[in-house]
Amino acid sequence: MNNNAILTNAIPSEFDNLSNKFKKFFVKDNDLPIGVLQEPYFEKLLNTYVHYNEHYGKNDIKKKMKDFVDALEYFDYNEDNFSSYSRKLIDQVINGITSNETYKNLISNELKEFNIVKKVKRNDLYTRANFGKTFLSIDLKSANFFSLKYYSDEIINNSDTYEDFIRNYTDLEHFINSKQLRQVIFGNLNPKRQIKIQEFVINKIIDLIVSNNILPIENFVTSSSDEIIIDLTNVSFQREIMKDISKLIFDTENKISKFCKFQIFNLEKISDKHSFCRKNILFEVNKNLEIVESQINEYKNVPKTVFSQVFKYNVGMKMYEEDFAFYVKLSDEIDTMLFAKKSIFEEN
DSSP states (O other), X not given: OOTTOOOOOOSOGGGTTOOHHHHHHHHHHTTOSOOOOSTTHHHHHHHHHHHHHHHTTOOOHHHHXXXXXXXXXXXXXXXXXXXXXXXXXXXXXXXXXXXXXXXXXXXXXXXXXXXXXXXXXXXXXXXXXXXXXXXXXXXXXXXXXXXXXXXXXGGGTTOSSHHHHHTTTOOOHHHHTOHHHHHHHHHTSOHHHHHHXXXXXXXXXXXXXXXXXXXXXXXXXXXXXSEEEEEOTTOSSHHHHHHHHHXXXXXXXXXXXXXXXXXXXXXXXXXXSSOOEEEEEEEEEOTTSOEEEOOOEEEESOOGGGHHHHXXXXXXXXXXXXXXXXXXXXXXXXXXXXXXXXOXXXXX
16 A cells, blocks of 8 residues: 555445444444544445455455444344344343253352462563564464353363354354454353363363474463463474464364364564554464464554554555544543544654
């Protein structure tokens, strides 16, 4: 892209004249880095995000827009019906799980069998010290759902995936793929116990890798309840290492391996002035345990209020009024929109 490039409009016409409430639903349900709902700024910021999405190889935002439009049409653009359906869906799923006898056993169980001593602490990955380094990520997909499935398939109706599970309650793709909806559901199902199970599984994966002499514990940079990060910067045969680990988990812990996402990536600084960085995903493991190249990149450490500025700076595009807009909260009921006087990348 060049500094004078103009972004073509990629927003469906159905988004024209959307209420702020519907815009908020769309942004929140899809966890989008857009902080302004007023027009003409919202549509321009969403359009910028669509181009960011396509530029860095993700290509999922257009489907999310289509799924949202399908949901709007299903409810005939009625805000109350849309939000009421969402609330009822959440309640139905929660009630379905909490009435399950195996789930009741999980709640009453002290879970002593899941007690661990953490082998790798949680540390901040996205720091300047790690820019330019190469890492392996092992991530538990839909970790909150997985933790209940790991305890017992009966809790989640013997569903193979979260998407299969939630389809027992809805066939609207917007709600099926909403990360926000999943987080709300499982956030009401004793998340501390979910995390305990997740941390047990993460520890088990670390044990497998170290005890089989694939990599030493010193290479493990950080671990959370749903992800392990391993430093591969000075490791030879990085792709082979990732393949060995994925095969080891598949062979010994098949139930876990189905929920593991493996990626080799590096971190690239965006500017000298900020700690923003770009995560460049280089290789992944597909469902056949084959190493495949990836061209997906994503920003880290970037607040939603300046996301469009960072994208345009990174690809060398001119910034406009919408890129400087942000909300300031004056009270619980009142927000006001202001505009920054200059780009965050300009010198004082």
